[in-house]
Amino acid sequence: MHRTARKARITGRDGEPAVTPQPAPGPQMNKRQQDKRNKNDMAQQAITLKIAGKSYSLNIESEKEEVYRLAEREVNNYLAAIKQNNFKNWTDQDYLSMAALKFAIANVDMRQSRELGDEDLKHLGRLGEEIDAYLNTLQR
Secondary structure, eight states, X not given: OOOOOOOOOOBOTTSSBOOXXXXXXXXXXXXXXXXXXXXXHSOEEEEEEEETTEEEEXXXXXXXXXXXXXXXXXXXXXXXXXXXXXXXXXXXXXXXXXXXXXXXXXXXXXHHHHHHHHHHHHHHHHHHHHHHHHHHHHHO
């Protein structure tokens, strides 16, 4: 027997739909409550990605669909490129492992280059402070 669920309409005293109050963001909300509220506020979308011939259904934030589609294309393009090498006795798992390694290396590389960028910015900030201090001595 198949049952269909019905949503009950809850109304307030004045006949208007009752609204469950949500705490205002701020110090009275703990981090978990804020994260849950933010997650609920984001529009979700169901998409299907096909990687190495297998389909994967995902629920993602709607505004990130293009990122997921580009990543799907990049992974599949890389897999196709390394499969052309016809490594002897390699399975799809071996090719996927090499793709994962390639993207992990790129991620680490990017993180390290960004850290160097942060150091450069700190150095520029210190130079700016020294220049300001020098210019202030000239004005006296």
